[in-house]
Amino acid sequence: MSLDETPHAIAEECAPDTRSRILATAGTYFREIGYQKTTVADIARTLKMSPANVYRFFESKKAINEAVLERLIGESEAVISEIADRPGLDATARLVAAIETLHRDCTRRCETFPRLHEMIEAAMVESWDVCRHHVARITAGFERIIREGVARGEFEAADPVEAAACIHAAIARYTHPLLVGSSSLQPVPPVAAMTAFLLRSLAPRRPLS
């Protein structure tokens, strides 16, 4: 950082916009070049600003990664919320749709961006709060669907929070970029078979009268 490098007035005025542009550019680099090979200097150069200006908004590449991941997580969370709110579906159909959608989105992202897993790996090593936050938010979506199913007599779950956490953990093979990305050729049951298996776990113990 050179001392004579004063931020442009325009950046001062449009801080949210600059922040947003940094994240968009960083997101593109992380997905296409990979988290490891991307430098803050690359991001700054593309935006025609100094690295020092990037550091005014984010203290480190790690902090940029966390903000980029927050956006991605927000997208997944919005998808689950939309499904949980979708009218005309029972809880089983909502759970099936939520799992299928998470799986499809993750597979598509990993195929389009083969280096996506680097961002996730970096976060798993050094950004535990982001990971915890992600798990909590997606699991909350599942919990909402499970509680609704219990209320309708469609599901039985003594502890919907735990059931939601188990389902989220059980589908890691289908929705975790570390396993989906490099392992599309590994043998796993079709996601529909896995979902059916997990749904059996939520089925009421006695037949409905």
Add this chain to the structure above:
Amino acid sequence: MSLDETPHAIAEECAPDTRSRILATAGTYFREIGYQKTTVADIARTLKMSPANVYRFFESKKAINEAVLERLIGESEAVISEIADRPGLDATARLVAAIETLHRDCTRRCETFPRLHEMIEAAMVESWDVCRHHVARITAGFERIIREGVARGEFEAADPVEAAACIHAAIARYTHPLLVGSSSLQPVPPVAAMTAFLLRSLAPRRPLS
């Protein structure tokens, strides 16, 4: 490979032993230094042989990795078989013990050897047959336990092969080195809660008379 490098007569006589020593040394390097940084030259130097001699037994580092992984997989398979054969346990107890043991062994290995995941990552990218073989063998152990549970009226599973595959896939978060290694701080339900959730899926639909 230099042309004047003829294999020692002793190596000719003890080919299985030499092969075994190469694998033991490679296994130690892969676990402690990591698959990426280990070279065939390192392995050869430690064994006081030429790289050319190593290549007489294995055509590439990839082939060495596959053989090292086969040994590791054999250990996991033996553990599951021993549990499936253990007298005095019902199928539920066998399934619980099998999942707990796979989880404990994987966690212990990943903690002891933080670079273990590199071997697995390399295999997932380029050694699909080894991965398929691994999944098939571990899943076969689960299938055996599930069939026994069905025969005893303890479990209900229309398709024990698929149920076994689903259980194996569902515990990836607990037994896959790519997720266990770097993510011991990530939030997942305790393995006992996950096992109980999966067992519900196998429970007979109607109460036993």
